Amino acid sequence: MNEPHKLTATEAAAAIRSGDLSSETLVRACLERIAAREAEVGAWIHLDESIAFAQARALDEALAAGETPGPLHGVPVGIKDIYDTADMPTQLGSPLYQGRQPDRDSGVVELLKQAGAVILGKTVTTEFALNHPGKTRNPQDLTRTPGGSSSGSAAAVADDMVPLSVGSQTVGSMIRPGSFCGAFAYKPTFGSITRRGMKLLCRRLDHVGVYARAVEDLALVGDAIMINDTQDDDMLAHPGHNLVAGLEKLDQYSPKRLAFVRSPVWDQADEDAKRAYEEYARGLGDIIGELDLPPEFDRALEDHHVILNSHLAAVFRREYEETPGQLSDKLKARIALGIPLAASVLVEATDRADERRRMLDRLFADYDAVLTPAAPGEAPADLTTTGNAAFNAIWTQCGVPAVSVPLLEGANGMPLGVQVVAPRSRDANALAVSRWLWRMKKSDG
Amino acid sequence: MNEPHKLTATEAAAAIRSGDLSSETLVRACLERIAAREAEVGAWIHLDESIAFAQARALDEALAAGETPGPLHGVPVGIKDIYDTADMPTQLGSPLYQGRQPDRDSGVVELLKQAGAVILGKTVTTEFALNHPGKTRNPQDLTRTPGGSSSGSAAAVADDMVPLSVGSQTVGSMIRPGSFCGAFAYKPTFGSITRRGMKLLCRRLDHVGVYARAVEDLALVGDAIMINDTQDDDMLAHPGHNLVAGLEKLDQYSPKRLAFVRSPVWDQADEDAKRAYEEYARGLGDIIGELDLPPEFDRALEDHHVILNSHLAAVFRREYEETPGQLSDKLKARIALGIPLAASVLVEATDRADERRRMLDRLFADYDAVLTPAAPGEAPADLTTTGNAAFNAIWTQCGVPAVSVPLLEGANGMPLGVQVVAPRSRDANALAVSRWLWRMKKSDG
Numbered sequence: 001m002n003e004p005h006k007l008t009a010t011e012a013a014a015a016i017r018s019g020d021l022s023s024e025t026l027v028r029a030c031l032e033r034i035a036a037r038e039a040e041v042g043a044w045i046h047l048d049e050s051i052a053f054a055q056a057r058a059l060d061e062a063l064a065a066g067e068t069p070g071p072l073h074g075v076p077v078g079i080k081d082i083y084d085t086a087d088m089p090t091q092l093g094s095p096l097y098q099g100r101q102p103d104r105d106s107g108v109v110e111l112l113k114q115a116g117a118v119i120l121g122k123t124v125t126t127e128f129a130l131n132h133p134g135k136t137r138n139p140q141d142l143t144r145t146p147g148g149s150s151s152g153s154a155a156a157v158a159d160d161m162v163p164l165s166v167g168s169q170t171v172g173s174m175i176r177p178g179s180f181c182g183a184f185a186y187k188p189t190f191g192s193i194t195r196r197g198m199k200l201l202c203r204r205l206d207h208v209g210v211y212a213r214a215v216e217d218l219a220l221v222g223d224a225i226m227i228n229d230t231q232d233d234d235m236l237a238h239p240g241h242n243l244v245a246g247l248e249k250l251d252q253y254s255p256k257r258l259a260f261v262r263s264p265v266w267d268q269a270d271e272d273a274k275r276a277y278e279e280y281a282r283g284l285g286d287i288i289g290e291l292d293l294p295p296e297f298d299r300a301l302e303d304h305h306v307i308l309n310s311h312l313a314a315v316f317r318r319e320y321e322e323t324p325g326q327l328s329d330k331l332k333a334r335i336a337l338g339i340p341l342a343a344s345v346l347v348e349a350t351d352r353a354d355e356r357r358r359m360l361d362r363l364f365a366d367y368d369a370v371l372t373p374a375a376p377g378e379a380p381a382d383l384t385t386t387g388n389a390a391f392n393a394i395w396t397q398c399g400v401p402a403v404s405v406p407l408l409e410g411a412n413g414m415p416l417g418v419q420v421v422a423p424r425s426r427d428a429n430a431l432a433v434s435r436w437l438w439r440m441k442k443s444d445g
Numbered sequence: 446m447n448e449p450h451k452l453t454a455t456e457a458a459a460a461i462r463s464g465d466l467s468s469e470t471l472v473r474a475c476l477e478r479i480a481a482r483e484a485e486v487g488a489w490i491h492l493d494e495s496i497a498f499a500q501a502r503a504l505d506e507a508l509a510a511g512e513t514p515g516p517l518h519g520v521p522v523g524i525k526d527i528y529d530t531a532d533m534p535t536q537l538g539s540p541l542y543q544g545r546q547p548d549r550d551s552g553v554v555e556l557l558k559q560a561g562a563v564i565l566g567k568t569v570t571t572e573f574a575l576n577h578p579g580k581t582r583n584p585q586d587l588t589r590t591p592g593g594s595s596s597g598s599a600a601a602v603a604d605d606m607v608p609l610s611v612g613s614q615t616v617g618s619m620i621r622p623g624s625f626c627g628a629f630a631y632k633p634t635f636g637s638i639t640r641r642g643m644k645l646l647c648r649r650l651d652h653v654g655v656y657a658r659a660v661e662d663l664a665l666v667g668d669a670i671m672i673n674d675t676q677d678d679d680m681l682a683h684p685g686h687n688l689v690a691g692l693e694k695l696d697q698y699s700p701k702r703l704a705f706v707r708s709p710v711w712d713q714a715d716e717d718a719k720r721a722y723e724e725y726a727r728g729l730g731d732i733i734g735e736l737d738l739p740p741e742f743d744r745a746l747e748d749h750h751v752i753l754n755s756h757l758a759a760v761f762r763r764e765y766e767e768t769p770g771q772l773s774d775k776l777k778a779r780i781a782l783g784i785p786l787a788a789s790v791l792v793e794a795t796d797r798a799d800e801r802r803r804m805l806d807r808l809f810a811d812y813d814a815v816l817t818p819a820a821p822g823e824a825p826a827d828l829t830t831t832g833n834a835a836f837n838a839i840w841t842q843c844g845v846p847a848v849s850v851p852l853l854e855g856a857n858g859m860p861l862g863v864q865v866v867a868p869r870s871r872d873a874n875a876l877a878v879s880r881w882l883w884r885m886k887k888s889d890g
Contacts, residue, residue, distance in 0.1 A: 203799075233799060237682030310788035314796070317789060338789060343755035344762060346788035351759070354648075354678060 005029040009075050009163040009217040016063070016074040023056035023074025027118055030076050034161045040142055042135035043156035045081050046088050047121035052076065055118040070116030071224050071244075077112055078156045078165035080149075081122040082129050084197035085109055092199050093125040093134055093149075096319060096326045106197025107229050108166055108208055115224035120162050123152030126386060128199060129168055130312075132328035133386050140182055140414055144379040147177030148386030150209070157211040158183040164221050165211045170201050170308060172375075172392025174209035178404035179417030180379035180387060183211045184434070186218040189424050190399030191236040194229035202311035203234055204350065205304070205396055215435040218403065219243035222427070236425070246428030253432050255368035258284065259291035261421075263372055264298045265390040270377030272411040277373050280408060280418065291363065291370065296356060297394060303349035304393040305337070310346045313338030357398040357424075364400070364423040369433040374417030378410035391419065401427040403434040407441050450474040454520050454608040454662040461508070461519040468501035468519025472563055475521050479606045485587055487580035488601035490526050491533050492566035497521065500563040515561030516669050516689075522557055523601045523610035525594075526567040527574050529642035530554055537644050538570040538579055538594075541764060541771045551642025552674045553611055553653055560669035565607050568597030571831060573644060574613055575757075577773035578831050583626055585859055589824040592622030593831030595654070602656040603628040609666050610656045615646050615753060617820075617837025619654035623849035624862030625824035625832060628656045629879070631663040634869045635844030636681040639674035647756035648679055649795065650749070650841055660880040663848065664688035667872070681870070691873025698877050700813035703729065704736035706866075708817055709743045710835040715822030717856040722818050725853060725863065736808070736815065741801060742839060748794035749838040750782070755791045758783030802843040802869075809845070809868040814878040819862030823855035836864065846872040848879040852886050 004012065004026045015021035031049055038044060059074045084090045084102035091097045109119060124134040129149040136151035138144040139159035146155040150167025154177030157165050167174045169187045178185025186209055193208035200206055210221050226240045260281035266274070281288055312335050313320075319327055320335050327335075364370065373391045380387055395402045401424070404417035418437065422430035449457065449471045460466035476494055483489060504519045529535045529547035536542045554564060569579040571594040581596035583589040584604035591600040595612025599622030602610050612619045614632045623630025631654055638653035645651055655666050671685045705726035711719070726733055757780050758765075764772055765780050772780075809815065818836045825832055840847045846869070849862035863882065867875035 231803075233803070306788075311792050313787075313789035314792035317793075339787070341788040342758075342784070343751075343786040343788050343791035344758035344783060346791055347756050347759035348762075358676070358678070 003029065005033045006160050007163060008214040009072065009212060010214060010220050012075050012163055013072060013220065017069050023059045023118060024053060026074065027052050027056040027076050027120065030120060030162050037139070037159055037161065041137055041139045041155050041159055043123055043152040043159065043161060044078070045091065045122050045124045045134070045152065048088060051087055052118055052120050059116060059118065070114065071220060072112065073116030074118060075116070075164065076118040076120040076162050078120055078123040078153055078162045079109060080153045080165070080167045081125045082168060082199045083109055083166060085119065085122065088122055090122065093127040093129070094326070096323065102197070104197065107194035107232070108198070108225050111225040111227055123156055123165055125149055126151060127328050127331055129170065129173060129201065130334065131330045131386055133383065137383065138181055138379050141379070141381070144381050144414065145180065145383055145386055147180035147375070147379060149173040150177050150211070151386065153211050154178055154181040154183050154185065157213060163213060164217060167209050167211060168198065169207045169209050169392070169396055170205045171304060171396060172389025174207070175392045175402055175404045175417065175419055176375045176387055176389055178211060179374035179406070179415065182406040182415030184213060184215060184218055184406065185404040185417070186210050186222065187396070187402045188222060188226065188241070188427050189236070189401045191234050192226045192239045192241065192427070194232045194235060196229055196231045201315060202308050204307060204353070207396065215431050215438060216247060219247050219431055241425065241427040243428055243431055247431055247435065250428065250432040254436055255287060255433050257367050258288040258433070259367045259370045260288050261291050261293060261370050261372040263293060263391065263394060265301060268376050268388060268390045269373055273373065273377035273416060276408045276410065276416055277418070281371060288371070291367070294359065296352070296359060299352065300356060300394045300397055301390055303352050304397050306341060306345060306349040307353065309334050309338030310341050311338070313341070353397045356394070360398045360400060361423060369430055370421045372419045372421060374404040374419040378412055378414035378416060395419070395421050400424050401430040403430050405434045405437055407437060448474065450478045451605050452608060453659040454517065454657060455659060455665050457520050457608055458517060458665065462514050468504045468563060469498060471519065472497050472501040472521055472565065475565060475607050482584070482604055482606065486582055486584045486600050486604055488568055488597040488604065488606060490536065490567050490569045490579070490597065493533060496532055497563055497565050504561060504563065515559065516665060517557065518561030519563060520561070520609065521563040521565040521607050523565055523568045523598055523607045524554060525598045525610070525612045526570045527613060527644045528554055528611060530564065530567065533564070533567055535567065538572045538574070539771070541768060547642070549642065552639035552677070553643070553670050556670040556672055568601055568610055570594055571596060572773050572776055574615065574618060574646065575779065576775045576831055578828065582828065583824050585627055586824070589826050589859065590625065590828055590831055592625035592820070592824060594618040595622050595656070596831065598656050599623055599626040599628050599630065602658060608658060609662060612654050612656060613643065614652045614654050614837070614841055615650045616749060616841060617834025619652070620837045620847055620849045620862070620864055621820045621832055621834055623656060624819035624851070624860065627851040627860030629658060629660060629663055629851065630849040630862070631655050631667065632841070632847045633667060633671065633686070633872050634681070634846045636679050637671045637684045637686065637872070639677045639680060641674055641676045646760060647753050649752060649798070652841065660876050660883060661692060664692050664876055686870065686872040688873055688876055692876055692880065695873065695877040699881055700732060700878050702812050703733040703878070704812045704815045705733055706736050706738060706815050706817040708738060708836065708839060710746060713821050713833060713835045714818055718818065718822035718861060721853045721855065721861055722863070726816060733816070736812070739804065741797070741804060744797065745801060745839045745842055746835055748797050749842050751786060751790060751794040752798065754779050754783030755786050756783070758786070798842045801839070805843045805845060806868060814875055815866045817864045817866060819849040819864035823857055823859035823861060840864070840866050845869050846875040848875050850879045850882055852882060
């Protein structure tokens with residue numbers, strides 16, 4: 001088999017199940033791709049070939065011995081370094097956690113292992129999954145940011161180093177890097193994936209998400225990890241969305257009615273990106289209409305930062321007071337914004353966010369999905385920033401499922417994602433619309 | 446039938462179903478009891494005999510016409526005046542809302558009507574269900590407070606004016622008045638009953654609860670109103686606890702292991718109440734052990750007030766600034782405590798409260814139920830206070846089901862409730878233990 005590291009997770013899992021490919025061969029191909037590219041891309045913070053090969057060989061042997069394979073049997077996955085791993089350090093992108101070795105796997109890593117995945121290594125996160133960048137560069141153009149905070153997870157998948165990876169999103173940390181690097185990024189409905197053993201910044205906003213190179217792969221890994229965990233208080237009672245079955249059922253589906261949403265931060269988009277998004281929406285013809293969000297959404301971004309910064313002032317209170325030299329200036333600036341905020345201001349911002357979530361449920365009822373920019377433009381040619389998350393805050397705050405589909409190109413030929421958003425718990429719809437758009441692009445191209 | 450207003454709701458519903466009693470007769474008996482006592486007790490803020498009779502007659506006619514009766518068919522219920530009613534004013538115990546007429550029933554009133562209940566009238570609440578008392582007196586001793594904030598709901602049921610009533614609890618507003626007045630009070634697991642159309646003080650802490658004169662009645666009304674409402678974001682996915690069936694199944698049940706919890710506020714109890722509770726626990730013999738809450742619970746009450754006061758500063762910001770003369774001094778003092786609190790302090794208090802909730806799930810795993818004081822003593826002989834809610838905050842904060850059972854008497858012959866607490870969603874257990882304790886008292890007496 002030629003270049004197995006370029007297979008999608010769905011293809012790789014099928015080839016392993018059928019005996020056409022071994023997990024060991026696949027892992028070796030991924031590690032060779034990483035060896036060739038890592039010095040430039042810098043997607044990984046911890047790689048342990050021996051642990052990866054040991055997992056792969058054990059899975060190959062289990063299959064040979066007749067064991068029923070899990071849905072991800074033998075497929076390697078990269079894990080953002082904010083999720084605890086019992087056999088690899090978890091350092092949170094911070095010097096304060098250098099060399100830290102958890103004694104237990106996080107919930108999502110446990111579920112991936114149960115599904116048969118190989119945990120290939122830990123991917124670079126920005127400092128505490130916030131704004132201060134790590135070493136990762138954009139694999140499409142090494143002078144550009146990969147976005148953040150899930151920098152390594154997005155870059156590794158986009159660069160064919162691994163077919164799947166796990167990231168997280170509190171503002172725009174999944175969708176924006178997906179758009180910048182040209183990977184499929186999926187932030188599910190709030191409460192779909194356990195956050196146990198992940199560094200929590202803000203219970204109200206933190207989501208687990210996944211990267212892949214095909215919509216089907218998002219469904220495959222999603223089904224494997226959307227399982228209830230009583231140790232995450234915010235999980236849905238029924239977090240599974242039957243994504244693989246949903247996509248199969250919707251194989252011939254085409255959406256009846258889509259909406260194009262510019263959103264209140266439209267002015268923050270680059271001119272060429274605005275043109276590209278508007279042209280794309282126009283090209284979809286009669287099935288798409290324009291939806292203007294009501295004025296209650298105008299303050300969504302501001303409220304988002306009130307909620308997040310309040311939590312950062314609490315979560316990092318001790319570090320800010322005792323070891324400020326170990327925190328980045330960007331993080332300290334956010335904490336400094338959070339400290340003077342009044343509790344009643346946080347309550348009001350949270351109440352408005354909750355009200356927006358209810359409003360969106362009603363606004364979306366008429367549409368199969370909503371299309372909106374995944375990012376304000378191409379990845380900036382600046383490695384000191386991770387770019388602007390303004391186009392992601394509303395959808396994170398409202399807990400709706402969002403997918404970044406690498407459908408467009410910017411003026412410099414860099415990828416530009418279209419963000420597909422569906423009502424809460426209609427994750428299968430978000431994926432079905434994403435696949436439909438992707439197939440159209442392929443048949444056009 | 447003699448004195449139908451003294452029937453329990455379960456007895457009354459059965460008599461109505463069998464044709465031995467009409468709803469009209471029952472409503473008339475309740476109104477006569479109210480007419481005889483209301484001048485002294487002051488449990489009601491709005492009573493409309495014509496609306497009550499119209500409902501009762503319509504229900505009697507429906508039954509005569511062969512309609513299948515609901516579980517509360519023809520049974521009158523009193524509604525705390527913080528729940529919206531479309532045909533009666535809802536005034537929240539505040540001059541700011543004098544004469545306010547909502548145009549839609551609250552969720553709980555809708556569900557009660559669907560179950561066949563007669564909405565008899567609105568009961569007195571303290572100002573905004575907080576600390577400033579209304580006109581209600583304790584029916585057992587008119588010089589004493591009925592407790593609050595569900596003052597009228599507790600007094601009306603204890604005084605045989607109505608067999609059932611709805612109240613609410615944010616700190617101790619159900620359990621404490623139940624103890625003071627000698628009614629059965631039930632605050633279910635957090636998220637069991639919709640709060641749509643109720644004046645929300647604090648999403649994290651507000652609970653709907655019910656009063657009755659028998660444990661079976663708490664189950665009867667509980668089953669009727671524990672139904673999902675997508676408009677209350679905090680509802681459990683499966684809010685029903687099958688209480689009537691659970692009690693029937695557990696009819697011969699006796700608990701294997703109970704715990705007596707003094708809790709960190711034990712010092713706030715009166716000496717005679719301490720003696721009465723300790724003696725009662727000792728009298729239960731070998732099945733009860735002592736459980737000390739770990740030190741993480743020491744700050745529970747303080748955190749509770751941080752959370753609540755932060756929310757009050759937000760909820761009443763406009764009234765505090767624009768119409769302070771219309772707010773009681775007690776409410777203004779709470780708001781004044783809430784205003785200077787920092788957002789990060791609220792985040793930390795909420796995180797600790799959430800952690801206590803998880804801890805309690807583990808601590809309670811070994812017990813059928815936990816017994817603890819419902820109040821620090823008898824109702825104070827002071828109508829300017831509603832008493833001390835210190836013994837209720839932990840259980841409210843942790844969202845566990847709690848029942849006040851009028852098992853004891855204080856030194857002055859006033860009722861003293863034993864609070865029966867069970868793990869979250871084990872509401873049927875809390876009721877079964879309450880019934881078991883009540884039956885023991887009856888067989889002793």
